[in-house]
Structure formats: C-alpha cells, structure tokens
Amino acid sequence: MMNLNGEHDRETELPIIAFDKVSKTYSTGTKAITNLSLKINKGEFVFIVGSSGSGKSTLIKLLLKEIEPSEGNIFVNGKELTRLRRSQIPKHRRGIGVVFQDFRLLKDRNVFENVAFAQRVIQEPIRSIKRKVPSILAEVGLSEKMQVLPKQLSGGEQQRVALARALVNNPVILLADEPTGNLDPKNSWEIMNLLEEVNKKGTTVVIVTHNREIVDAMQKRVITMNKGVLISDETKGGYSYEG
Numbered sequence: 001m002m003n004l005n006g007e008h009d010r011e012t013e014l015p016i017i018a019f020d021k022v023s024k025t026y027s028t029g030t031k032a033i034t035n036l037s038l039k040i041n042k043g044e045f046v047f048i049v050g051s052s053g054s055g056k057s058t059l060i061k062l063l064l065k066e067i068e069p070s071e072g073n074i075f076v077n078g079k080e081l082t083r084l085r086r087s088q089i090p091k092h093r094r095g096i097g098v099v100f101q102d103f104r105l106l107k108d109r110n111v112f113e114n115v116a117f118a119q120r121v122i123q124e125p126i127r128s129i130k131r132k133v134p135s136i137l138a139e140v141g142l143s144e145k146m147q148v149l150p151k152q153l154s155g156g157e158q159q160r161v162a163l164a165r166a167l168v169n170n171p172v173i174l175l176a177d178e179p180t181g182n183l184d185p186k187n188s189w190e191i192m193n194l195l196e197e198v199n200k201k202g203t204t205v206v207i208v209t210h211n212r213e214i215v216d217a218m219q220k221r222v223i224t225m226n227k228g229v230l231i232s233d234e235t236k237g238g239y240s241y242e243g
C-alpha cells in the first residue's frame with residue numbers, strides 16, 4: 001500500500017520478513033543480536049549496514065534458518081521459523097535467493113551448468129531448465145558466455161552468474177551479503193542496477209554492504225546495526241555510521 005507521498009507504508013502492509021524481539025547469543029557467550037525488531041514488506045529494497053561484528057551476517061544466517069535465535073520470533077513469508085519442520089526447511093530456503101561476496105560458483109562447471117544446478121536441485125524438468133537458464137542469463141547480460149568456465153570471467157561477470165543462479169528458481173526474497181565487496185566501482189554499479197531491476201519486478205531485495213558510495217547514492221531504506229542493536233532505520237537513508 002502507498003501512503004500520500006507515494007511511498008510504501010510500512011505500518012499497514014503485511015511484512016514478508018519480521019523479526020520480533022530477536023536476540024542471538026552464540027555458545028561462546030557473544031551476544032551477536034540484541035532485542036531486534038524489524039519488518040520488511042514485500043517488494044521493498046533495503047540496505048543493512050553496520051561496522052564489522054555488528055551482527056549483519058548473524059541476521060542473514062537466522063533468516064536462512066542456518067542458526068536459531070536464542071530469544072524472539074522470526075517470520076518469513078508468514079511462517080514462524082522455529083516452528084518449521086525439518087522437512088519444510090528446503091522449501092523455506094528456496095524462497096530466498098542468496099548472493100555472496102565471493103560468488104561461490106562451481107569452478108569445474110560452465111556458466112549454464114552453474115545456473116542449471118539450482119534448477120536440478122529442485123528437480124525441474126530438463127525442458128524447463130533449457131528454457132529458463134538461457135532466459136535468466138540473458139537478463140544479466142551473459143547470453144554469450146554460457147559455455148565458459150567461471151575462471152574465464154571477470155569478477156563482475158562471475159557475480160552476475162551468481163545472481164542468475166539466485167534468481168532462477170523465482171525466490172520471493174533476494175539476500176545479498178556484501179555483493180560488491182570484490183568488485184571495482186563500475187562492476188559494483190552494474191550489479192546494483194541489476195538488483196534494482198530485480199526489485200522493480202517485485203522481488204524483495206535485502207543487501208548487506210559496506211559500500212558507502214552506493215548506499216548514499218541510491219537513497220533506499222537503510223537499516224543500521226551497531227554491536228547487535230538496530231540503531232537507525234531510515235526510509236531514504238544514507239550511510240550514517242563511521243567505520
């Protein structure tokens with residue numbers, strides 16, 4: 001729903017991600033997240049920023065249900081994660097496409113296979129794979145590189161393959177953990193522009209980043225974490241913390 005300024009109204013929309021008073025203490029005693037409450041609506045584009053050790057990766061692991069909260073509840077797409085049965089976890093994770101700083105491609109498989117792999121895992125029929133993989137690779141501008149191995153690609157191209165792989169199963173959420181961390185400014189902007197396009201088509205995009213220039217330029221919602229605590233949440237924010 002839009003408010004009078006034409007912005008999404010966070011209060012009245014159904015969140016696709018909700019953290020309700022979530023804390024996470026690791027077995028070492030480190031309190032990585034403290035009493036975090038936040039809502040992200042379907043179709044939002046959100047940056048999560050914060051100095052090293054502020055709890056950003058922990059937040060992503062909690063969302064993917066790789067780790068469990070010590071306190072509080074996390075809802076994704078209407079489901080409370082601690083209540084998910086083991087058998088429901090793969091489906092939960094398929095709803096979230098993930099892109100990492102270090103691309104994480106299969107080194108001995110070509111570009112087509114790297115993306116097709118995500119489809120094979122969910123046992124898509126070959127016919128559908130042959131249709132969807134070239135189509136998603138065209139969207140990220142890699143139609144000419146389908147038969148090439150990752151090491152024959154630039155960093156920016158490798159990240160575009162990773163993005164295609166994250167998107168091929170039509171996730172409702174795209175999570176990117178420092179997606180431009182290994183890229184020069186030109187390639188970083190290409191990836192951010194692609195993420196913005198993905199968002200315009202309806203996917204909720206959540207990006208953890210240290211890239212001050214990009215966060216300041218894009219004027220999107222910015223959630224800032226510090227020492228496990230949410231310290232600011234701005235609708236059209238900038239990169240406000242030092243560090």
Ligand SMILES: Nc1ncnc2c1ncn2[C@@H]1O[C@H](COP(=O)(O)OP(=O)(O)OP(=O)(O)O)[C@@H](O)[C@H]1O
Binds near residue numbers: 053056058
């Ligand atoms: N598996 C773990 N066991 C114990 N402590 C951990 C574990 N993972 C993270 N921590 C601690 O939890 C805190 C938050 O870490 P986290 O990785 O979430 O931060 P971050 O904001 O992602 O940092 P960075 O920007 O450096 O990636 C840190 O103090 C870290 O040392």
